[in-house]
Amino acid sequence: MDNWSGYLGLILQGAVVTVQLTLMGSALALVMAFLAGLGRLSRFFAVRAIATAYIEFFRGTSIFVQLFWAYFVLPFMGISLTPLQAGVLALGLNVGAYGAEVVRGAIQSIGKEQYEACVALNLGRWQCMRHIILPQALLLMLPTFGNNAIELLKATAVVSLISLADMTFQAQVVRAQTGNTLIPFATILVLYFLMALCISWAVRGLERRMARGLDGVRAT
């Protein structure tokens, strides 16, 4: 390992890709979670059916297979994605399906009396959802969203299988070039852990900020 700073540079380049994947994947997952979670609660059967089908399909099939579909099978249907796009798509759709159930559960846990206050104050369904239910439900979703984001971070390692140079991919490159297994894998172990720690802290901070002055939802 005479050139170890160069190898560390490789791994850090991979870390950037991992962070990118995590951020973009989480953003897509968040959008999908709210779309499908609210969809599950829709008045319209068709919307509920589509949301349920999405959730069950993406929870029920492996993220490996979903990624391979996004990258290797979609081109046969005329949709060619870059490895990064395929990675974000598979991760976002997969984790979004789990998030959707979190959104639904949190919304349903807000008491009936809040909806009744909305009716008594003549707020519309969407006004009630947007101003009364969602702000309270969001606080309940946060801890599980934090879990999901960490799951997504760790799942980004699968993109190395479609030759996207993320942190895990680069560690394997370093291992192949140096023959040293311990150092590259120990390095990414620590880096993954630090990234997960960042997510934990960020979510906890957000939770504390949102919980200020609140009762009934959860005392903090």
Next chain:
Amino acid sequence: MSAPIIEIDGITKSFGSFKVLDGLSMKVMPGEKLALIGPSGSGKTTILRILMTLERIDGGHIHVEGEQLYHVTRGDDLVPADERHLAKMRQKIGMVFQLFNLFPHKSVIDNVTLAPMLTKGVARAAAEKRAMELLDMVGMADKAKSMPSQLSGGQKQRVAIARALALSPKIMLFDEVTSALDPELVEEVLNVMRRLAEETDMTMLLVTHEMGFAHDFADRVLFFDRGRIVEEGKPDDIFRHPKQERTQTFLRKIIAAGHRV
């Protein structure tokens, strides 16, 4: 004599096999203060919830200010009302709940201003000015910036009253508004309602177990039992000289349980 503001005609309502309202009919005149009393399960809270459109009716008709509450005419047919009609009718009616139902993530003043701003398009400044007047009236102006979690039950209920008043309803429904309060906090809420009754011409329907308050507050008392009105009349007649045996039994039990009459 003017027309009734609320006309209820042959309302039936069941929860499963339990018949809560059994062909109930009643009229309320504009500005009238009504006390609805009776054992639990007698349908008195249900009739408030039906007026607030929180429960649907199984049969019968309700008119508010001469207009059907749950039906609209399409051509020559009377069809169930859609959400738009209900929203229009709800503007006339406000409700205060037993458990306050404040929005815990909104400050006191935001609780009061939210609905006028969202449903009537009132500008924030105007909504806040009106909210402060109302909070002042219920004695909560100094807590405008507090969160609901920082208030006592009595304070929460006074804020809830201000919140309902902010939409200037013609009819106010009070559903056991002091039942969830510690005894020493009941009076501060009752005082607010006494003032409301004296200073406004709002029509007020009150479901309560506070017989003493019902006696002072109401123009007319309705005694409910098993989904029907068993007896109605002036407070003095109902409380001092009840004619029906069921009314007598109920009042005896209430007095035995330590409620003042």
